Amino acid sequence: MRSKQHPSALDRLADEDLMTLVDRKDPDAFEAFYDRHGAAAYSLAQRIVGDPGLAEDVTQEAFLSMWRSSARFDPARGSVRAWALGIVRNRAIDALRRSARPVPKLDLDDEAVLESQPGSERTEAEAIRRETAGRLRQALGILPREQSQVIELAYFGGFSHSEIADMIGVPLGTIKGRMRLGLEKIRATLAEGIPEEEVPGAYL
Amino acid sequence: MSPRSPAPAEGHYRDELAAYALDALHEDEAAALRRHLDGCEKCREHLRWLRPAVDLLPRTVPQVEPPPRLRKRLMATVRSESREAARADSVAGWRDWGAFLLRPATAVAAGVLLVAGALGGYLLHQPTGDRTSVVPVQANKDLAPVASGTLERQDGSAILHVEGMPALAGDRVYETWVKRGGEVEPSSLFTLRRNRSGDAAIPGPLEGADAVLVTAEPRGGSSQPTSRPVLQASLD
Numbered sequence: 410m411r412s413k414q415h416p417s418a419l420d421r422l423a424d425e426d427l428m429t430l431v432d433r434k435d436p437d438a439f440e441a442f443y444d445r446h447g448a449a450a451y452s453l454a455q456r457i458v459g460d461p462g463l464a465e466d467v468t469q470e471a472f473l474s475m476w477r478s479s480a481r482f483d484p485a486r487g488s489v490r491a492w493a494l495g496i497v498r499n500r501a502i503d504a505l506r507r508s509a510r511p512v513p514k515l516d517l518d519d520e521a522v523l524e525s526q527p528g529s530e531r532t533e534a535e536a537i538r539r540e541t542a543g544r545l546r547q548a549l550g551i552l553p554r555e556q557s558q559v560i561e562l563a564y565f566g567g568f569s570h571s572e573i574a575d576m577i578g579v580p581l582g583t584i585k586g587r588m589r590l591g592l593e594k595i596r597a598t599l600a601e602g603i604p605e606e607e608v609p610g611a612y613l
Numbered sequence: 614m615s616p617r618s619p620a621p622a623e624g625h626y627r628d629e630l631a632a633y634a635l636d637a638l639h640e641d642e643a644a645a646l647r648r649h650l651d652g653c654e655k656c657r658e659h660l661r662w663l664r665p666a667v668d669l670l671p672r673t674v675p676q677v678e679p680p681p682r683l684r685k686r687l688m689a690t691v692r693s694e695s696r697e698a699a700r701a702d703s704v705a706g707w708r709d710w711g712a713f714l715l716r717p718a719t720a721v722a723a724g725v726l727l728v729a730g731a732l733g734g735y736l737l738h739q740p741t742g743d744r745t746s747v748v749p750v751q752a753n754k755d756l757a758p759v760a761s762g763t764l765e766r767q768d769g770s771a772i773l774h775v776e777g778m779p780a781l782a783g784d785r786v787y788e789t790w791v792k793r794g795g796e797v798e799p800s801s802l803f804t805l806r807r808n809r810s811g812d813a814a815i816p817g818p819l820e821g822a823d824a825v826l827v828t829a830e831p832r833g834g835s836s837q838p839t840s841r842p843v844l845q846a847s848l849d
Contacts, residue, residue, distance in 0.1 A: 451679035589631035596666035
């Protein structure tokens with residue numbers, strides 16, 4: 410499909426310039442945009458919803474909404490990739506909420522923080538989840554578990570602070586405080602010299 | 614706090630901002646915080662500072678390849694919607710022509726226009742989107758002795774690729790222009806890679822344009838060229 414066009418020229422464009430063409434409804438530019446960010450989007454969707462089939466639907470929905478410009482890229486907000494993944498996350502969380510999962514009860518040592526995955530995928534999802542927890546801690550310079558847990562539950566689980574407070578059984582203020590400590594620590598680590606290609610948005 | 618962090622927002626708001634950045638506030642709380650953000654630069658700055666930490670989270674996820682059928686399905690939908698839109702444009706064009714032709718003063722030339730319109734409409738709205746052509750770019754030998762480039766046109770827009778460009782001072786950018794009749798309209802801005810090459814999208818529309826020009830301009834671009842063109846690509 411791509412051979413008809415000149416993919417090399419599109420591939421050389423910076424993300425922001427590519428989006429100018431996508432805004433003008435250029436299907437080839439959109440295809441290049443998908444080729445750059447589709448895998449990261451699908452990976453994120455699968456992490457959130459657990460089920461590969463549902464992740465596929467979520468990713469397609471998210472990219473179609475970007476194509477149809479119901480969502481517009483705003484350079485002031487950050488990189489193209491961060492923008493696209495933000496839309497994918499919202500769609501994935503919506504899909505989770507539609508599936509009306511029960512709110513799990515957890516304690517601090519519970520590695521399986523998200524029990525929302527459909528049963529058929531449980532084993533695989535479990536494996537992914539465990540690996541993710543490991544990577545997250547590694548990437549984030551080993552946050553205390555109580556901090557990474559609330560961040561994961563909010564970002565990947567789509568739970569509100571009060572749901573998380575309920576789940577873990579600690580006061581609301583404590584949850585928000587842990588979110589703040591965790592995020593600020595990640596951010597400070599970023600500022601202190603992770604190589605540029607490791608900074609989100611700086612790659613690709 | 615890291616040395617790079619901004620003047621800290623007040624404690625209460627720092628908690629709120631972190632929860633907000635993680636999308637963990639309830640809608641009424643988020644709305645209240647947004648109202649506060651409207652009037653508080655300190656908090657806006659803190660939120661901006663926090664964002665990259667949230668943007669990092671998707672990268673901690675194991676990367677898996679999406680199935681090829683996802684791309685296939687997505688692009689089939691996108692291409693069919695793109696063709697639909699082109700067809701709708703074409704229909705709207707005919708409606709405009711209809712209104713135009715109904716005016717008595719224009720009726721005389723109607724026969725000629727109708728033929729020209731049909732042909733032009735056909736050429737402009739071929740729904741396949743496959744029309745591409747490459748236009749060579751001429752460099753001004755005084756300003757850019759070793760510059761070269763191509764302008765690849767596809768439908769109404771184009772992509773400019775240049776090499777061997779003169780380096781830019783830190784406060785300058787290259788700006789592209791579309792020349793049409795005596796008018797020159799600003800199009801896009803670009804800077805160079807370390808090897809002096811660069812790319813720019815020219816969103817167009819380029820129908821009826823005479824040339825695409827490139828000049829060096831102050832950062833942020835200009836509304837009219839302030840220096841002589843470094844490059845020029847003549848169209849048709």
